[in-house]
Amino acid sequence: MATTVCAACHDRLVVEIDLHDQDLDAPSASSSAAAASAPQTVQDDIQLIACGCHYHWQCLLDAYSITECPSCGASIVSQAPDGGQQVLSNIVNEGGTQQGVDILPLLSEEGYLKAYPEERKCRAFLEFCRQGDVEAVVEMLQGGDDDDSDDEEDDEGEDAMDTDTDAPIDMLRYQDALGDQSSALHAAVAGGSQEVAWLLLLLSSNLDLSQFPPQVLAEAKRLGIARPDDQPAKVDIRSLRDDEGRTPEALAALLGGVWQPWLANRWLAA
Template sequence: MAACVACKQPLVLELEPDEDEDIEMGGGSSSGKAPATVETVPDDVQLSCGCHFHWDCLLEAYQITQCPNCGKDLATTSSNGTQQLLCNLHNEGGFQENLDILPLLGEETYLKAYPEERKCRAFLEFCREGDVKAVIGLLQDDEEEDEEDEDDMQEGEQLGRKIGPDELLRYQDPIGDMQSGLHAAVQAGSREVAWLLLLLASDLDLLQFPPEVFQEAEALGIMRGITEGKTDIRSLRDADGKSAEDLAKDIGGVWVGWPGTGRLSI
């Protein structure tokens, strides 16, 4: 079996044992029973040059479009004229042949340079999934982290840049067509997240909101703060110059009746 050229270890990933299973099996106890068996799944990225890497090892060593091991240029041109980097990927999800991983590598390279934006991208993903509680949890976590940073900061000590709740709400993805959370929610048809974002990051007249929105917001412990001087999320436009309302017009469906009301555009 081939090994990772970076770490020389087998091309598998060990899964963390389930704690409940470990307890049932007697792991860590004096019962004499064996702990849960460590499970493994494939973790093999085979580049077109023939070199094999673990996914994380490739990310650590990634050098634009050259193989970090043999130095071969791996870039090819797709049928539509864009650059691509093809590989055979075998992981927990199965085997994928001739998969273009250049977008993923580009994203990871960007996040290495700007690690604080991982939370921003998680925020956008929660907006796409329509997970209101996760969106709120992320915003509340940011507030708690800001307070902890102020408490822990020593004289002369500089912490990495923190993205606060206001900036998180208005974040636009620089490697994802400059979409905001409102764009992501509209594209995914998530009206509940859209109402939440409008409540927290817009100047939309509160009379426009259904009573149910306020009831749920109160139950989740959130409230609109001061919006004066802050960017209204409805004014944000993606890389194509489209507002969230423009997307809603294109999509239709759950957004029928929203365009023209001021809910998604100012």
């Protein structure tokens, strides 16, 4: 793929990156084993196969509009093997060269999150639940790890676990609008994370506290976590359904394994 200039900004198709702070949302961004602290110049070339125009990844995200090339106006959508739509591209970046990559899912996701930026944090929360990263889950619920640091409401120290009236989205009960409408509890079940599941049940379900293992309550106390006083008036997270109509309990029944004791004790039953 010949190096040229970006059709949007007309600069060379390179970008300075800090290898400690790469954009994980970029297509095929890969972690480098090199530990370089200074920014480095690497190629950043997204060529739309349908029309041949080249873009920086961020320039394409900023200019992208549905089905047409932002520069030449040609249609960039083609039919995918499954009968759906695709936007094929050739990519050259720090991860190497890839040919014929469908970037429509990434473009659609970024377009949605650009329109609804408050959901970016919620989707990161779901991913931490899926990974079983308890520390990250707790930090997000307590207002830390906030990428939107210019949001003054988050900077006031409001605890996201205790209220959902000051924020546009209740993170604990958020359902993935870009995916299958999974909730955080669906994500924890899918990832096999019992520790995160207990945390979510404590904060957003009506499961009687006598049903919680003592070690779970002890750890919650250590972390300064307690069930909100207004929880009985809120939706029980166990009742949320994904786009296939499955509750977290139904998903656990499908997966079995570590969830068998949970099913037997009906801890996931709303």
